[in-house]
Amino acid sequence: MKKSFLVIISFFSILCNCQTEKKVNEKQVYLRWVGDIEQNDQTDELNFKVCNGDDKTFQYFNLGKGPDYSGEKSKILNAFKSKYQPISDKNQNGLIRIRFIVNCEGIAGRFRVLQSDYNYQEIEFDKRIISQLLDITKGIDNWKIQYRKEMPIDYYMYLIFKITDGQLKEIIP
Amino acid sequence: MKNFNLLIFLFSFSSIFSQPNCEAYKYYGETLKYEACKKAEQIENHYQFSKKFQEILDESIFIDSTFAYAYREKSVAYLKSGDFITWKRLIDKAVKFNIKENLGYRGWCRYQFFRDYKGAIKDIEKLDTLVDYDIGQSINGTYHLNIAKGLCYKAIGEKEKAIKIIENQIKLNEKEDFVGAYDYLHLGVLYLETERLEKAIEMFKKQSKTNELAENQYYLALTYRKLDNPPESISCLKKAKELYIEERKMFDPYSNPMDKIYLENIENEIKTAYNNGYK
Numbered sequence A: 001m002k003k004s005f006l007v008i009i010s011f012f013s014i015l016c017n018c019q020t021e022k023k024v025n026e027k028q029v030y031l032r033w034v035g036d037i038e039q040n041d042q043t044d045e046l047n048f049k050v051c052n053g054d055d056k057t058f059q060y061f062n063l064g065k066g067p068d069y070s071g072e073k074s075k076i077l078n079a080f081k082s083k084y085q086p087i088s089d090k091n092q093n094g095l096i097r098i099r100f101i102v103n104c105e106g107i108a109g110r111f112r113v114l115q116s117d118y119n120y121q122e123i124e125f126d127k128r129i130i131s132q133l134l135d136i137t138k139g140i141d142n143w144k145i146q147y148r149k150e151m152p153i154d155y156y157m158y159l160i161f162k163i164t165d166g167q168l169k170e171i172i173p
Numbered sequence B: 001m002k003n004f005n006l007l008i009f010l011f012s013f014s015s016i017f018s019q020p021n022c023e024a025y026k027y028y029g030e031t032l033k034y035e036a037c038k039k040a041e042q043i044e045n046h047y048q049f050s051k052k053f054q055e056i057l058d059e060s061i062f063i064d065s066t067f068a069y070a071y072r073e074k075s076v077a078y079l080k081s082g083d084f085i086t087w088k089r090l091i092d093k094a095v096k097f098n099i100k101e102n103l104g105y106r107g108w109c110r111y112q113f114f115r116d117y118k119g120a121i122k123d124i125e126k127l128d129t130l131v132d133y134d135i136g137q138s139i140n141g142t143y144h145l146n147i148a149k150g151l152c153y154k155a156i157g158e159k160e161k162a163i164k165i166i167e168n169q170i171k172l173n174e175k176e177d178f179v180g181a182y183d184y185l186h187l188g189v190l191y192l193e194t195e196r197l198e199k200a201i202e203m204f205k206k207q208s209k210t211n212e213l214a215e216n217q218y219y220l221a222l223t224y225r226k227l228d229n230p231p232e233s234i235s236c237l238k239k240a241k242e243l244y245i246e247e248r249k250m251f252d253p254y255s256n257p258m259d260k261i262y263l264e265n266i267e268n269e270i271k272t273a274y275n276n277g278y279k
Helices: A002-025 A072-083 A127-139 B002-013 B022-027 B031-043 B051-063 B068-080 B084-097 B099-114 B117-130 B145-155 B159-175 B183-193 B197-211 B214-226 B230-245 B263-275
Strands: A094-102 A108-116 A155-164 A167-172
Touching: A072 A127, A072 A167, A072 B263, A094 A127, A108 A127, A108 B084, A127 A155, B022 B031, B031 B051, B031 B068, B051 B068, B068 B084, B068 B099, B084 B099, B099 B117, B099 B145, B117 B145, B145 B159, B145 B183, B159 B183, B183 B197, B183 B214, B197 B214, B214 B230, B214 B263, B230 B263
Parallel strands: none
Antiparallel strands: A094 A108, A094 A155, A155 A167
């Protein structure tokens, strides 16, 4: 009995190892750029358009102006300070990133959420926190229009929220 | 499209770290590292966010899964796009396989991109225990890592500790004639916040001489206000506004530096001063 049990364990162990090895050797598939967000017609606003095409979408820092906000960052801080209702819960701790595209008209779309604890391990926050942060972000209707050679561009932007005990502590960048 | 690529191409150079010397691996008989290194050299001329850049580094890691440089290079695009989960997974590998070269960098990034003060302190302090040489500057050259550590202590509420660390590092920086662009300003703000007002003024004046900034005049104005000197305070606020409009203010291409202010802050202070009857 003991012997056959060991044989079975060994067999499964080898099988698992093979699967792990296969996973390591699998070639990772990338989009054009790290972090590119493709349109998802099921969840994304259909009216949102990228003006210059997905393959010409910049990152917010590509033009060397730093994180640039309409009305400066204080406007963003004020929006969240006045609208976010803290969820008092000792278990709600970590980082939440909301990333999106700002198009040539300063309109944002294709919002995506990433969540982790303070050890950078993926978690899921209370949905009431996420939905509030998403709604407030989506409610900001004029993002900075960035220009290159006097032409308005599309760019990726993000906000990272530091949450401690359900309270919004900091907004980055 | 051609211009778009050119622009991105130019930006890629500003952030690639100095490449390792592949020949050194060969000299020391580390054949796999040599091959991984030669492969990684091919990232040159590719934007760090691009598919090709990432694929080349994957191949480099496939050759030698302990090649720290490849993990670190891969991590940068995730860092800059705010993907803290993937960034951390990759940079942890770089630290694991070459701790001395990557720990200070990881600590700095924790601070600069994610305001992870405790994590940054831990990394910088650990590096200090591992090496017997100066731990050096942040990757962008803005701060000595000890100044960054001091700012992290301030952020978690340990202001006295922050002051000691920053005071000591500024003394060393002055000896080397290598004071950071915002060092005096940060120390001045700490003095202001702990009511050492004369010392605060001394620091802001030093900052004026080395690198005048809107923030510097703003905090100087707050200090004069506390010293009950409204005329000086107003004059500094006006200077702060001028400097701000001239773009002479704190800047970081990726984030907003600690102690940074906005035009709204200056204007609110000016309004308050006038509302209090100062002309």
